[in-house]
Amino acid sequence: MSHDEYVHELEIPVDGVTVRATRHEPTERGPRPVVFVYTPYHKDDLSATRADPMVEYLVDAGFEFVVADAVGTGASDGLVDEPFTADEGRHGAAVVEWLAEQAWSNGNVGMIGKSYPGTTALEVAAQTPDGLEAIVPVHAPVRAYDAYFDGGVLAYLRTCGQWAPNFEYLPLQPPVDRSSPDWGERWDDRLSGLRDRTPFLFQYLDHEEKDDYWARKDVPVEQIDVPTLAVGGYRDAFGGGTVSYAERIDAPTEVVLGPWRHAVPEQGDAARIDFLSEVEAWFDDHLTEGGPSRDSAPAVRYWTEQPTSEDPSAGTWRTRAAWPTVEDAAENITLTLDDEGFQADADDPTPVADRWDVDYSVGTDSIGFEIPGATDLDTTRDDVRSLTYETETLEDALELTGTGSASLTVVPDGPAQLVAVRVVDVAPDGTGTLVTHGVTRAGLEAGEIDPAGTTGASATPLTPGEPQAVSVSLRPTSHVFEPGHQLRVAISGAFFPYVSPPDGSAGFVLESTPEMPATLHLPGRRHDGSPEFEDECAFESPQGVYPEPDPPNWETTTDHTGDTATVTLEQSYTKSLAGAEFEYEMAIETAVGRSSLSTETIDRETVTTLRYPTETVRSRVSNSVSRSFATMQYRVERDGETLYSEQKRQSK
Numbered sequence: 001m002s003h004d005e006y007v008h009e010l011e012i013p014v015d016g017v018t019v020r021a022t023r024h025e026p027t028e029r030g031p032r033p034v035v036f037v038y039t040p041y042h043k044d045d046l047s048a049t050r051a052d053p054m055v056e057y058l059v060d061a062g063f064e065f066v067v068a069d070a071v072g073t074g075a076s077d078g079l080v081d082e083p084f085t086a087d088e089g090r091h092g093a094a095v096v097e098w099l100a101e102q103a104w105s106n107g108n109v110g111m112i113g114k115s116y117p118g119t120t121a122l123e124v125a126a127q128t129p130d131g132l133e134a135i136v137p138v139h140a141p142v143r144a145y146d147a148y149f150d151g152g153v154l155a156y157l158r159t160c161g162q163w164a165p166n167f168e169y170l171p172l173q174p175p176v177d178r179s180s181p182d183w184g185e186r187w188d189d190r191l192s193g194l195r196d197r198t199p200f201l202f203q204y205l206d207h208e209e210k211d212d213y214w215a216r217k218d219v220p221v222e223q224i225d226v227p228t229l230a231v232g233g234y235r236d237a238f239g240g241g242t243v244s245y246a247e248r249i250d251a252p253t254e255v256v257l258g259p260w261r262h263a264v265p266e267q268g269d270a271a272r273i274d275f276l277s278e279v280e281a282w283f284d285d286h287l288t289e290g291g292p293s294r295d296s297a298p299a300v301r302y303w304t305e306q307p308t309s310e311d312p313s314a315g316t317w318r319t320r321a322a323w324p325t326v327e328d329a330a331e332n333i334t335l336t337l338d339d340e341g342f343q344a345d346a347d348d349p350t351p352v353a354d355r356w357d358v359d360y361s362v363g364t365d366s367i368g369f370e371i372p373g374a375t376d377l378d379t380t381r382d383d384v385r386s387l388t389y390e391t392e393t394l395e396d397a398l399e400l401t402g403t404g405s406a407s408l409t410v411v412p413d414g415p416a417q418l419v420a421v422r423v424v425d426v427a428p429d430g431t432g433t434l435v436t437h438g439v440t441r442a443g444l445e446a447g448e449i450d451p452a453g454t455t456g457a458s459a460t461p462l463t464p465g466e467p468q469a470v471s472v473s474l475r476p477t478s479h480v481f482e483p484g485h486q487l488r489v490a491i492s493g494a495f496f497p498y499v500s501p502p503d504g505s506a507g508f509v510l511e512s513t514p515e516m517p518a519t520l521h522l523p524g525r526r527h528d529g530s531p532e533f534e535d536e537c538a539f540e541s542p543q544g545v546y547p548e549p550d551p552p553n554w555e556t557t558t559d560h561t562g563d564t565a566t567v568t569l570e571q572s573y574t575k576s577l578a579g580a581e582f583e584y585e586m587a588i589e590t591a592v593g594r595s596s597l598s599t600e601t602i603d604r605e606t607v608t609t610l611r612y613p614t615e616t617v618r619s620r621v622s623n624s625v626s627r628s629f630a631t632m633q634y635r636v637e638r639d640g641e642t643l644y645s646e647q648k649r650q651s652k
Contacts, residue, residue, distance in 0.1 A: 006059075007050070009177065012068065014094045015087075020075035020177075021068035021095070022049065024059045031106040033287035034064040034099050038092040038124060039117040040083075040167075042074040043067045044176035045582045045610065048575045053545040054112075054264075057276045063283065064104060068095055070120065075175045077186060079193035083116075083167065083200055084144045084217040089123030093132075096124060100131025107131055108287040112279065114138040114264060115238075122245070125224040134286035135224075136279055138231040139262055141238045142221055142245045145214035145450050148204055151440035151472070152449040152459065153418055156500040157370055158237055160602045160625045161569070161588040164201035169606045172619035172636050172644065176580050176610065191636070191644050199632045201623060202650045208502075210449065210456030218453045221245045227252040229282050231275075233260030233268070234303075234436075234477040235369035243323045243403065243476050248452075255323065257302040257476065259315070262372045266542045269375070270313035271303045273539035301537055304401065304478040305435075306530075309427070312376075318535045323476065324402035324523040331525040333398065335487075337518035341389040342489055352512040356493055359385045361565035361594045363495040364556045366422060366434050370498055371569065373551035379424050379432035379490070386492035387510050390426065394483050397531050400435065401478040402523025408470045408491070409516050410442060414506030415461040417442040420495040421472045423520070424488040425481055432488060435479045438472040439499050445471060461504070467511060482530055489520055497567050497590045501597060503627070564599065566591040583609040601626045615639050628652055 010021040022043055026032055035058050041047045049055055049067040059065050071091045072080030092111075100107045109131045111121035118140025125135050141147035148159040171194050174187040207213040228249050232242025234257065246255045256278075260268035265275040285294035298319035305315045326332055335342035338349035365382045368374045406421045420439045424432040440449070441459055448457035462468055481487050493508055494501060512518035552571040559566070569588040574581065585607045593599035605622045615638060622633045629651050636644035 009179065010066070012095055012098050014071060014091050017071055017077035019068050019071060019091065019095055021066050024055055024065040025104070026059050026062050026064065028062050031104060032062060032064045033283065034066055034105050034109045035283060036096060036099060036109050036111050037067045037113050037117050038070055038095060038111070038120040039067065039113065040070045040073040040080065040120075041116065042170060042173070043069050044075060045173060045575070045577055046170065048577060048582070050578060051575070054276060054279070057545065058280060058283070061280050063287075066099060073170065075177055079171060079190045079197065081197060082203055084119065086123075086216065088120055089127045092120050092124035093127035093129035096129040096132050106287075106289065108133045108289070110134045110136070110283045110287050112136040112138070113140065115140065115262065119219065122219045122221060122224065125226055125228070126220045128223060128225055132226055134227045134229075134283060136229045136231070136282060138264060139233060139236045139238050139242070141241050142219040143241060143450055143452065144217040145210045145456070146241060147238060149208065149210075150499060151438065152209070152444050152456075153439055153441050153502060154208065154500045155237070155498065156602065157367070157497040157588075157590060159204055160201060160623070161497070161590060161604050164199070164204055165604050165606060165621060165623050167200045168623065168632060168634065169608055169619055169621040172621065172634060173608060173610060174617055176577055178579065194634070195646055199648060201625070201632065202630060202648070205625075205630055205650065205652060209458055212455060215453065215455045219245070220453060221248050222250060224249045225251050227286050229254050229256070229278070231256045231265065233258055233262070234475065235259060235261045237262065237370070240403065240473075240475055247323075253299070254297050255300045257300065257323075257478075259303050259305055259313070261369065261374070264546070266546045271315060271317070272542045274542050276543060276545070277540055298537070302401075302478050304399070304480060304533070306480045306482070307425070307433070312433075316533055317537045317539060318478070318533055319537045320535070326403070326405050326521040326523055331523065333522045333524050333526070335391065335520040335522070337389060337512040342391055342487070342520055344391075346517070349512065349514055349517050351514070352518070353509055354387050355509050356387050356491065356507055358493065358507045359594045360494045360501070360592045360597055360600070361496055361558070362386055362492045363420070363498055364565055364567055366437070366495070367498050367567070369434065371552060371554055374554055376433055379422065379434050380430065382422070383424060383432055383488060383490045386422070386490040389489045391487045394481055394485055394487070396529055397483055397527040398481040398487060398524065399479075399527060399531060400481070400522045400524040403476040404436065404474040404520065404522040406438065406472040406474065406489075407519045407521070408472065409467050409511045409518065410470055411465060411467050411509040411511055412442060412462045412506065413464055413508060414504045415464065416459070416502040416504035417462060417468070417508055418493050418495070418499065418501040418505055419470050419472060420492050420499070421474065422490040423474065424490060425479065426486040426488045428484045436474045436477045437495075438474040439495055440470060440472045441502055442468045442470045459502070469516070480531060496565065496592050497602065500600060505597065563594045564591050565594065579612065581611040583611070598627055
């Protein structure tokens with residue numbers, strides 16, 4: 001259902017400004033439950049929510065569906081000064097209460113969103129507004145520092161190349177909807193405000209440790225009192241956060257974990273499900289008075305990967321009462337390092353002292369998880385340039401289900417040290433597939449880096465040559481290492497371009513002694529042969545209403561003369577909007593020399609074009625980050641003439 005007479009533009013007064021929203025009305029008249037999205041991602045162009053299959057599906061199911069641009073973004077008034085603020089929750093809560101009071105609403109509102117709009121759903125729910133009855137956050141971070149500084153280390157590609165630059169090109173674009181006479185004035189005001197705003201990327205780089213800037217962005221999920229359906233992905237940047245925040249919500253909460261990257265479960269590259277029906281049933285149960293009653297599902301539904309040579313994406317849906325970690329899992333596997341590798345029964349391990357020689361290009365074949373629409377690569381080229389240890393060939397399957405960790409001792413050569421751990425499934429043909437990983441900055445305990453709701457510890461310089469205990473938390477996953485496979489652990493001081501090692505990083509020696517052995521702790525168990533599970537569950541197959549996502553062009557090259565590794569990403573697409581054509585082009589290039597961090601750079605250029613019947617507006621933002629400075633360049637052209645131009649620079 002997409003008839004214009006059922007689509008209405010709303011102006012909602014909030015805190016002295018106007019929030020603009022689009023209401024999609026079902027054909028069934030009368031007070032109906034409302035599904036609400038509060039987004040900073042421009043409902044009318046980048047998000048193009050009029051064409052979103054979820055909007056059409058839920059409207060056809062009888063829900064009112066309202067999408068609002070957050071204050072300071074898109075069609076709404078103002079310019080947001082910084083991301084992830086408490087104001088987002090307050091403003092969104094005011095919109096919820098306004099929606100609940102409308103004559104066409106039955107007074108019950110649910111919120112849904114993926115990524116940042118999933119975070120706003122959690123922020124709003126923490127405000128406990130009247131009328132909000134349920135939420136569905138998908139791939140949503142609740143602790144922003146952890147999202148952009150993994151383990152206390154800058155998430156380089158994600159922060160400098162992917163996410164933060166988005167919020168520099170978006171404010172340049174004029175409102176797509178020009179039906180309001182003040183659209184031009186609002187655009188001028190936003191461009192004027194942008195001149196004085198510190199780019200989000202610069203803000204992040206100014207706060208490399210969890211200080212008050214980050215602490216005040218943490219969502220107080222303990223205050224949420226509405227049913228929550230939390231969705232996360234093993235390969236998504238925020239999968240670990242999903243498990244963590246769901247455990248802290250004091251309301252009925254269900255978790256769905258799949259092998260997905262940053263995509264809705266209907267579009268995942270594996271284990272696709274009929275997510276639309278899941279959402280409909282969730283909101284029917286919690287928003288519709290006297291409507292269908294949904295049978296409660298187990299607390300955690302999750303996908304266990306069981307790859308085969310014929311089907312690398314094979315697996316099984318299963319259920320649990322709680323997600324296991326090494327601290328509370330009923331079953332754990334501990335592998336201890338000795339001179340034969342990581343062993344399960346190393347009662348008296350032999351000492352190990354292995355040196356990792358600097359190669360800052362390690363990681364280029366292991367970053368498929370970080371790129372939406374990408375695929376897993378053979379990790380062997382990264383593994384051979386890391387400290388690599390393998391189990392013996394498995395006679396019986398080994399299952400890893402939960403959030404594991406590694407306990408290591410490193411002897412650094414410099415005053416700072418990144419430690420990256422990758423767990424790899426090695427097939428009989430020698431192909432390596434990344435299963436899980438973790439990174440941390442040596443000198444910081446895991447609990448000190450990003451404590452919920454408060455500031456974290458500051459890193460102190462390490463003493464070169466002095467042993468340093470390091471605990472590395474691994475990403476949550478569920479994976480079966482089948483008979484005939486090996487489990488490989490690869491340890492390095494680089495994971496390019498996923499993270500950027502801190503200044504002062506160098507090589508190190510990995511030590512393991514009987515008194516302080518290097519250990520890998522994995523929630524899971526061994527099976528006889530290949531496992532058959534008694535806790536299986538099932539989802540309906542996806543409806544196929546989502547278009548296949550266009551994967552980015554992704555390439556890694558090595559300049560052997562300059563000894564430099566380069567990763568490039570390119571993506572482009574076109575959308576037909578109400579009143580304009582929207583074109584998007586993005587290119588990222590990041591490079592590092594194998595032996596020198598001083599050569600590390602990342603550049604991104606984003607060009608968006610809005611083609612109206614009467615004119616064309618093109619926006620261009622370029623940013624560059626090196627070890628010593630960051631720059632941002634803006635330009636807006638109207639029919640080829642420069643309307644706005646600005647350059648900003650930050651020294652690091």
